[in-house]
Amino acid sequence: MPRFCEPLSIQDGSTTVEGDLKKPEGNVIWLWLTFMVVSFIKEIAVYYVGTIPSRFYGVFVGRDWDGFKIVLVLALLFVIAAGVGRSLVQFINGLFALKTRRILTRYIQTRYVNGKTLYRLLVWQPEIDNPDQRITQDTSNFSTKLALILSEVIITPILIIYYTYKCFVISGYLGPMLIYIYFVVGTVCSRFLISPIVELVFLKEQQEGYFRFLHARIRNYVESIAFSWGEKGERTRLDELLMRVLGYQKKIVYKELPLQTVTEAFGYFGSVLSYVVIAIPLFSGKYDDLPTDELSAIIALNAFLSIYLVYLFTVIVQRASDISDLAGYTARIGQLLEAIDDIENRLEHVETVHDIDGSLENIDSDFLLDQQPNAYTELSISFDRVTIKSPAGKTLLTDLRFTIEQNKNVIILGPNGSGKTSILRTMSGLWPACEGAVNLPHATVKQKVLVYLPQTPYLTYGSLRDQITYPVVNSLRSSFITDEAIRTILSKVGLVHIEKICGDFDTVYGQEWNTMLSPGEQQKLAFARLFYWRPVFAAFDEATSSLDSALESQFFVTCKSLGITCITVSHNRNLLKYHDQVLLLDGRGHYATSDIDIDGTEDIERWIDQTLRPSS
Numbered sequence: 247m248p249r250f251c252e253p254l255s256i257q258d259g260s261t262t263v264e265g266d267l268k269k270p271e272g273n274v275i276w277l278w279l280t281f282m283v284v285s286f287i288k289e290i291a292v293y294y295v296g297t298i299p300s301r302f303y304g305v306f307v308g309r310d311w312d313g314f315k316i317v318l319v320l321a322l323l324f325v326i327a328a329g330v331g332r333s334l335v336q337f338i339n340g341l342f343a344l345k346t347r348r349i350l351t352r353y354i355q356t357r358y359v360n361g362k363t364l365y366r367l368l369v370w371q372p373e374i375d376n377p378d379q380r381i382t383q384d385t386s387n388f389s390t391k392l393a394l395i396l397s398e399v400i401i402t403p404i405l406i407i408y409y410t411y412k413c414f415v416i417s418g419y420l421g422p423m424l425i426y427i428y429f430v431v432g433t434v435c436s437r438f439l440i441s442p443i444v445e446l447v448f449l450k451e452q453q454e455g456y457f458r459f460l461h462a463r464i465r466n467y468v469e470s471i472a473f474s475w476g477e478k479g480e481r482t483r484l485d486e487l488l489m490r491v492l493g494y495q496k497k498i499v500y501k502e503l504p505l506q507t508v509t510e511a512f513g514y515f516g517s518v519l520s521y522v523v524i525a526i527p528l529f530s531g532k533y534d535d536l537p538t539d540e541l542s543a544i545i546a547l548n549a550f551l552s553i554y555l556v557y558l559f560t561v562i563v564q565r566a567s568d569i570s571d572l573a574g575y576t577a578r579i580g581q582l583l584e585a586i587d588d589i590e591n592r593l594e595h596v597e598t599v600h601d602i603d604g605s606l607e608n609i610d611s612d613f614l615l616d617q618q619p620n621a622y623t624e625l626s627i628s629f630d631r632v633t634i635k636s637p638a639g640k641t642l643l644t645d646l647r648f649t650i651e652q653n654k655n656v657i658i659l660g661p662n663g664s665g666k667t668s669i670l671r672t673m674s675g676l677w678p679a680c681e682g683a684v685n686l687p688h689a690t691v692k693q694k695v696l697v698y699l700p701q702t703p704y705l706t707y708g709s710l711r712d713q714i715t716y717p718v719v720n721s722l723r724s725s726f727i728t729d730e731a732i733r734t735i736l737s738k739v740g741l742v743h744i745e746k747i748c749g750d751f752d753t754v755y756g757q758e759w760n761t762m763l764s765p766g767e768q769q770k771l772a773f774a775r776l777f778y779w780r781p782v783f784a785a786f787d788e789a790t791s792s793l794d795s796a797l798e799s800q801f802f803v804t805c806k807s808l809g810i811t812c813i814t815v816s817h818n819r820n821l822l823k824y825h826d827q828v829l830l831l832d833g834r835g836h837y838a839t840s841d842i843d844i845d846g847t848e849d850i851e852r853w854i855d856q857t858l859r860p861s862s
């Protein structure tokens with residue numbers, strides 16, 4: 247098999263993915279609880295590890311051999327417990343990040359790839375840069391940072407209270423007070439240094455998105471770039487974007503220098519501070535009466551307690567830079583969700599006039615094989631005084647009053663940019679009708695009403711089986727179409743040979759579809775999909791441009807026999823003979839309609855030329 251036919255590695259994992267998808271989202275509370283319990287056990291172990299020097303000093307100064315053996319065994323047990331505790335905490339942290347990412351990403355995806363929100367966000371609200379990056383990368387970074395911060399932020403205050411009390415017992419109020427002052431100064435300094443970094447992280451992530459997008463775009467259009475010798479130009483653009491990313495990264499590195507200096511200095515300063523805390527009771531004479539062995543044990547214990555309290559504050563100060571990153575990611579994710587909210591609030595719906603039966607359960611493997619035309623009659627799509635405007639606000643068509651009746655093929659003609667495709671967009675609800683209403687039959691499975699075939703068909707990331715049943719994904723309904731049915735449909739469109747190219751019907755391909763199949767074969771595959779769904783209406787946007795005229799004719803005949811009403815956008819007047827009506831746009835916001843007499847295509851061509859002739 248040639249290299250481009252190799253299956254994508256994801257295929258092996260598809261069953262696991264499917265299993266995971268069916269799992270309920272759940273929540274992260276049980277993980278938190280487990281985390282808290284394990285963290286407490288770990289902290290108890292850490293505390294006892296901290297007391298080890300004090301215990302050893304005690305037995306060393308007293309030359310207590312039996313005591314030494316007991317302390318040694320205890321020390322080993324404490325160390326093992328602390329080690330296991332630490333790794334368990336990290337493990338639960340990883341699980342927490344995983345779960346958070348899963349919940350957050352699926353939540354955003356459910357809202358992002360929902361109805362026409364996706365289209366509106368990308369086409370009508372392009373100011374939200376790189377939503378894909380926000381969903382894939384920012385949520386992942388957000389989850390990891392959140393887990394890191396939360397794991398310490400929850401447990402650290404409790405430990406601070408405990409060690410403050412212990413410190414107070416040793417050195418009175420003065421010791422804890424010094425440490426608290428140290429913390430307040432540290433926090434104020436880091437807060438002051440963090441705020442410019444938050445904004446820079448936001449901007450850097452934005453540029454990262456553009457940079458990756460250009461790489462993905464180059465991969466998608468590799469052939470066109472190669473044909474037009476565009477490599478140098480593309481490389482220049484890539485370098486420009488890289489420089490922008492690196493520019494922000496450099497600024498962040500520079501701004502992080504003072505922040506790092508402050509946090510590092512505070513870390514070292516903290517260890518000095520811990521000796522000051524011990525010095526307070528020592529020089530105030532509190533331990534003057536103690537024997538040497540007890541005194542050295544107490545000094546060792548106190549050293550640990552105050553060092554640990556200082557360390558806990560240092561942790562909080564050091565987390566400051568993680569918090570600044572987290573704030574950057576939160577802003578980007580929040581902005582995306584706000585934009586989705588906005589679109590959801592404004593999304594208009596195409597009006598429904600008929601409700602036709604269309605649940606997925608009514609479609610099975612035999613759906614294709616019965617070869618009967620669809621069972622609906624007298625359905626229509628009507629434009630009722632519709633005004634269409636482009637996202638840039640340009641008025642393309644005003645007061646469109648037109649009805650597409652079932653079994654009456656319509657061809658939409660007009661100069662470039664006159665709004666032909668925009669009529670299809672408005673009909674499908676992608677673009678809102680600024681005025682008036684579009685009335686469309688309704689079905690739960692939209693493909694039963696209307697299938698859209700563009701000039702370059704969309705071949706989904708999936709198997710050959712998926713291409714035919716798209717948008718139904720077969721990994722979710724593996725028996726949706728049988729092998730026999732696939733072969734029948736492929737023979738109908740002259741694509742029997744691609745079974746060999748693909749190896750089988752279930753190997754998953756992504757980008758490879760564009761190189762495995764020629765543009766004409768891709769258009770044929772789109773027709774295979776159309777004949778599978780057998781909708782009431784089919785919208786063709788130059789969908790037969792790469793097909794020879796015999797096949798083109800055969801496909802229009804097949805559509806008729808299957809009861810599919812064609813709505814064709816084209817510049818090719820040879821297609822007039824397959825249609826009953828013409829909708830002609832003049833490119834100046836006006837339109838005209840005419841019936842097409844089967845034997846009179848010459849007349850209709852004359853009418854088109856006259857109508858399009860600019861009025862003096």
Ligand SMILES: Nc1ncnc2c1ncn2[C@@H]1O[C@H](COP(=O)(O)OP(=O)(O)OP(=O)(O)O)[C@@H](O)[C@H]1O
Nearest residue numbers: 369636637638642661662663664665666667668669
């Ligand atoms: N996403 C968009 N944002 C802004 N303007 C758009 C967008 N999509 C289309 N337009 C504009 O709407 C106008 C009509 O576009 P449309 O694709 O409907 O033209 P068309 O008649 O199908 O052209 P052609 O024959 O060249 O395919 C064009 O001027 C185009 O620039």
